[in-house]
Amino acid sequence: MSSKKAAATRLNILQKAFELVYKNGYRTTSVDEIIATTQVTKGAFFYHFKNKDEMGLAMISEVMQPGMHKALIEALPNKGNPLEEIYGMMESLLLKDPFFIIKYGCPAINMVEEMASQNEDFNKALSKLVTQWAEAITATLEKGKETRKINKDINTKETAIYIVSGYGGIRNMGKIYGRDCYISYLAQFKNYLNTLK
Amino acid sequence: MSSKKAAATRLNILQKAFELVYKNGYRTTSVDEIIATTQVTKGAFFYHFKNKDEMGLAMISEVMQPGMHKALIEALPNKGNPLEEIYGMMESLLLKDPFFIIKYGCPAINMVEEMASQNEDFNKALSKLVTQWAEAITATLEKGKETRKINKDINTKETAIYIVSGYGGIRNMGKIYGRDCYISYLAQFKNYLNTLK
């Protein structure tokens, strides 16, 4: 069993690592950098994680996964109009969330981009993350079918992936074009959602 | 003036670097690795490029830019139906181009993802690259307006960015879900294109 303080140290490492990785990328964020900003020593780091990748995987499951889960529950309560909920989720992610910095994109998408092709374990962990999101959207779309707000012929799974994929794409464009392209995207996205009616 | 052999050496470095960067990322591809696979010595490398970033920028403008230009001219001749041309371009990029390896995504998109936020010079060079593609699509859409194949009310610039962004997004998803999600995406993409009529 681990002490409260030890758990705090571990979480501190994971959270600071998450911020650094968000801004600089996973592979170019060094363990030395992480321990420097956390004020934790190397001994503590490698006591909690047997190597850097184990920390990275813990970061995904213990910081990113819960963070996304929380955002999903808030954005998609499946109460009102499903298309409005989905649009609202997108708008909130792109324009309202104070954590995101446009030029750095989305931490999860960045991580997929960088690590999915490089490491099977990361691929799995990230796949889980993305799938969780896609499934939440699928559920919202299915609910929409029941309430007749969404066309019965729509392939909800395919549509959900298309939406997540679109999000990833515009996050990437934002790195080049900035906030303006988010606005344009949202306009186009609204049009797209209307084709699902 | 540079000799033919010297120009070949330089291009050889750029092309091999491009392949390595495609598979491993820019920052995690070392100069040592590049010169090892090119059979070029360090002296030659740093004779042609004063540092790694200068090589990276040359790679973008001298390998990636021309490569994309060639693909664009072939895919969008602006002769037949603009929507069919755009769909064909997407399909060919995702499913037919023998250079692309699904798990590694798209070299240009990867580069944007990794470098646009890290280095102003890279951001500019990549922005140019992406803008060039978007402009080609815009032109095709505009042509489509003239021939009445595309709705006059469509914002062609916004639509072009939306398409490029969608491409980037699905390239990222492909790293997780593989070829299947390309197929799904193309189906959805076709639907989307039809809304532009």
Place this chain on the structure above:
DNA sequence: ATAAAAACATACTAATTAGTATGTTTTTGA
């Protein structure tokens, strides 16, 4: 043909990397 410049080769350096060896301190359960 030859001097000058261009092109390339070899051997180095200082900084950074992930990870380890070996400690000391702190917490925990009996």
Place this chain on the structure above:
DNA sequence: TCAAAAACATACTAATTAGTATGTTTTTAT
């Protein structure tokens, strides 16, 4: 309270990094 385990600290290592210093060879223009 006290031994054992957990948690952390310090000092190291071997490999890798971008880049340089100093050469030699090749090409070019006259």
